[in-house]
Amino acid sequence: MRVVTAEQMREADRLAIEEIGMKEELLMENAGRAAAAKIIELYPGLQYAAVLAGKGNNGGDGYTIARTLESEGIRTDVYFVSSDGLKGAALYHRTLYEKSGFTPRQFDPSSFQADSYGVIIDAMLGTGIKGEVKPPFDKAVQVLGKTDTPIVAVDIPSGIPSGEEDVPSSAVKADATVILESPKLSAYLFPAKEYYGQTHTVSIGMPNAVWHKAGNEAVEWGMTETSASFPVRKENAHKGRHGRGLLIGGSKNMAGAPAIAALAALESGAGLLTTALPESLMYTTAPLVPETTFLRLPEKEGELAEDSVSSDFGFDRYDAVAVGPGLGRLKEAKEIVRRALVETAGILILDADALYWLPELEQELSERTAPLILTPHPGEMAHLAGTTPGEVNKHRFSLAGQYARKTGCYLVLKGANTICTTPEGDQAVHTSGNAGLAKGGSGDTLTGILLGQVMQDEDTAAMVNNAVFLHGHAADLAVEQEETDYSLRASKLASYVPRAIKNVQLFQENRRR
Ligand SMILES: NC(=O)C1=CN([C@@H]2O[C@H](COP(=O)(O)OP(=O)(O)OC[C@H]3O[C@@H](n4cnc5c(N)ncnc54)[C@H](OP(=O)(O)O)[C@@H]3O)[C@@H](O)[C@H]2O)[C@@H](O)CC1
Ligand SMILES: [K+]
Secondary structure, eight states, X not given: OXXXXXXXXXHHHHHHHXXXXXXXXXXXXXXXXXXXXXXXXXXXXXXXXXXXXXXXXXXXXXXXXXXXXXXXXOEEEEEESOOTTOOHHHHHHHHHHXXXXXXXXXXXXXTOOGXXXXXXXXXXXXXXXXXXXXXXXXXXXXXXXXXXXXXXXXXXXXXXXXXXXXXXXXXXXXXXXXXXXXXXXXXXXXXXHHHHOEEEEEOOOOOTHHHHHHOOSEEEEOHHHHHHHOOOOOTTOOGGGGXXXXXXXXXXXXXXXXXXXXXXXXXXXXXXXXXXXXXXXXXXXXXXXXXXXXXXXXEETXXXXXXXXXXXXXXXXXXXXXXXXXXXXXXXXXXXXXXXXXXXXXXXXXXXXXXXXXXXXXXXXXXXXXXXXXXXXHHHHHHHHTSOHHHHHHTHXXXXXXXXXXXXXXXXXXXXXXXXXXXXXXXXXEOOOOGGGSSTTHHHHHHHHHHHHHTXXXXXXXXXXXXXHHHHHHHHHHHHTTOOTTTOOHHXXXXXXXXXXHHHHHHHHHHHO
């Protein structure tokens, strides 16, 4: 599913109108009808609704929704908060509404009876918003903030920006948002996302052709995208075919991390896995993951020593190498990361403490040509980009895009709604996963899944996204079944990866039928 900025949506709109000849009134009719149908689906038995309408096209959608609901037998009152300068398609649809026998009323915050309606539809401000909500809309936002009646926003909750701009001090907090045609970036950014409630995207019949010119910012990557690119294993498969992977990590205080990552790598498809760790950790790791082979490395104070990785270590013998889970920050680890960057001819994944050294390895980073995947959480991203976690969270799309293009890496920016960016700047945002993932060790699981997945196909971008999807989907399945978002532990999470893969394969089979 396409994800856009307000500018791209406007450009698509313009192209559909000017180049394809769709009338704006038609797009608005489609929008209103699709939104009304979704509202009826969400609230079966709805009898009485109110629409709060603005003076732009979002308001225009509101009049169309009201007319459609009325024709479905649902009594619907329209209150215009402002209609100053109503024009174009919005004026056309208000006129249709009036000529159909209905009379819109001026919204009055002191007399509006929010509780008498089954649903209130927020059609005040859409993608045209700029800055803090101004009068008279501010009062209407306050009134909606006090009612228990469900609020359904049209396209975007009024006041919320479409992109990475600041969320104003007050905005409509919707129970659900019916997004028109394509979600805007803010639907994936906190705190804006919290205002959307449940999201439902409906088509307004925008011709696909316009997107080639209008472009789009990102896609949302889910089950459909994963199953479309998930490789089918050949019947005569051989273990070597599915990749030789190397995992490097572990230290005395993070002794379990390599086991968690190794389990996840094997359960996501790694053919042959070697785990390189401080030698003392082998005896605790082997019983947990009997299928991996080991490289027992010399250690210093329980962490890998600088000379742990011998000159003939053989980074280039593997299809993919992951460095980081439980590695620790002793400065000796820097040399291991440097060598991995320079010598790994296959795909290299750097995670956790391996990322810590990257700002000091700029030259090696810029000289690396083989694929590199970085998996920072917002704190690590801030360290990489030389900024604060707060700034990272505000500008997740743009910052990730800049960093991936600048360094030529595949960047997996973790956090709620993980964003994957390719070296070319193409982005995919993920919604799978839940609060159960906000726990130590869940990053190790992701690194393992990435290691297992990237060796399965040459389309690295798709494999990275599939790994992120499987990680989130495994967490969702765990919570649906016997786990909760409190209890989910990373090692348990790995045990749900097979079920996540099974679901992807079932989805694939059903599509082929
Ligand atoms: N794209 C498509 O294909 C289709 C799009 N459609 C719909 O169009 C919507 C976008 O419509 P839009 O561009 O007319 O803007 P919209 O959000 O209605 O608001 C504009 C008004 O807000 C005002 N305003 C601005 N800032 C403000 C503030 N801080 N506080 C208060 N007021 C503020 C501003 O007034 P001004 O400040 O300029 O006086 C202006 O009058 C989109 O979200 C979707 O619902 C559908 O119809 C189907 C086809
Ligand atoms: K709205």
